[in-house]
Amino acid sequence: MPILEIDHLQKAYGETHILHDINISIEEGDFLVLVGPSGCGKSTLLNCIAGLEPTTGGKISIAGRDVTGVSPKDRDIAMVFQSYALYPTMSVAKNITFGMKVRGVDKATQEAKLAEVSRQLQIEQLLNRKPGQLSGGQRQRVAMGRALVRDPRLFLFDEPLSNLDAKLRVSMRTEIKKLHQDLNASIVYVTHDQIEAMTLATKIVVMKGGVIQQIGTPAEIYNRPANMFVADFMGSPAMNLIPARVRAEGGATRIEIDRGQGDPLVFTDPVARDLPAEIVLGVRPEDIHEATGTAHLPDAARQSGGEVMIDVVEPAGADTFAVTHLGGKPVTARLRAESAVRPKQMFPLAFDLSKLSYFSPKDGQRLN
């Protein structure tokens, strides 16, 4: 039985459609991340799941129970908000126990739960403070504590890390992941940060303009993006999207990419594919290698490429990013840190042919 099932959900304000025909289903223990640019409807969707926004059509079920018209308090959910939404006049302990108090849980259970959760989140020494006296990271923990004590069927997180500084965000991210593993909790998590989505999720929903673009595991989303929007949105640096021409050649596919000056870059995908004459080639920066030292790669035959003009070189510690231009677009390659690549020089690069994505330039949909 799915812990959360969303069936043909619609949401509109008058004539403005916010969510179009949303269908999602997750199992117990899943970590679902809703990701997309701002205004894509991901927060609205979360609020619909929480019952804080009425829906226009469709059905939402939690643990097999239809909750479409049920008020938030009766949905067996807990939510962590972007601004933490701690009650400013209550102490940390009161904040955490407020939900239990409202529900008439007896004092002893409240105390026990509070002790358990505050130990888990290491906020025992903060219990008598007011939210105003806490740092951002501490407030975040208290907000999570407030959700955890409730022991709900489903946790909802609305961009919980976006108000933290970069360093704290990374460590809290790890903690949330650990919490998920320890508790085997079912979580729906909204973020605009694709790295958060990749690191946390067991399942990702990429949204744009109120429409689901792709649902899949992080690996599926990353390796086989369903369209050019997903390809561009997920991954940093983004997937290179290069206009190219295709010619069928016996049992293989010949692909030509303009190099700016001189002959086009030509290589052959050994698989015969039914592609239109004009395509957009998608290739991740880490799937473009230095052609000189390919011997260490498992299958050198899968690679093909040629010399290109390097525009910019960006050393980033662990990697060196080389930016060239192909098909009129800047193209980034992630090379080894000690690579000999130099700007304003020709340099041999090779594409990993097994990892290429082909997109239609007309509608941006994936072709392979």
Add this chain to the structure above:
Amino acid sequence: MTTNTLLRWGLYAVLILFAAFYLMPLFVMLTTSLKSLEEIRTGGLLSLPREITFAPWAEAWSTACAGTQCEGLRPFFWNSVLMAVPAVAISTVVGALNGYVFAQWQFRGANLFFAAILFGCFIPFQVVLLPMAQALGFLGLAGSIPGLIFVHVIYGIGFTTLFFRNYYVTIPQELVRAAKVDGAGFFRIFFAIFLPLSLPIITVSVIWQFTQIWNDFLFGVSFSGPGSQPVTVALNNIVNSTTGVKAYNVDMAAAIIAALPTLLVYVVAGKYFIRGLTAGSVKG
């Protein structure tokens, strides 16, 4: 440096001048109320009393004649207290609830309702006198203290709603959402989360309403009966019903007594009043 000092002294001189100008009436009232009638007749207006006497105060409080009733201000003062305290309390509570709804529980047509309530702040007293008198008659509250309370509550709700709405609008909506998920309902959220945050704006509402209601004359004179006149009406009667020599000292003492409660409220809570008025920019 010297020009700066000069400017500063000039500034102080102007400020002191204006302060003195504004304090002058109070000074005259206070000194006059402590003089005997004999001394008022012979001495200057601004001179200090040669001999301080509290007799005019005692007379103003308990024996001065307002019309035919010669019991001083005392019974009317209590009328005012009995009118102002419940009226302030009720209008503040209703305003708080209204403001909470307008700020955090948007409903269809909320803006129209709010505009209508705001409009109520700008209706002149004179316009409502006749319809209000009729309404009080229908309700059987004419000429009574509950009738005056009713009028002042109705008239005050516009202002108190505006105060509380503008204050609560600065409180993030996510607080309400969090509380809803936690299982709290409309009143629980109000009492557990909003009310504890409201001290500054409650102070503003109480001071504003108390001053308005205590100082009101028009409603007091229009809608009160013989036993329910507020202190402002009585003060007017005392000053106007003197026969023979005008007892300026008693009039002055009565005026100060009538003004004392509002003065007291400002002294006690004025600091919070300013703080509450500027609280929009402060996070809760």
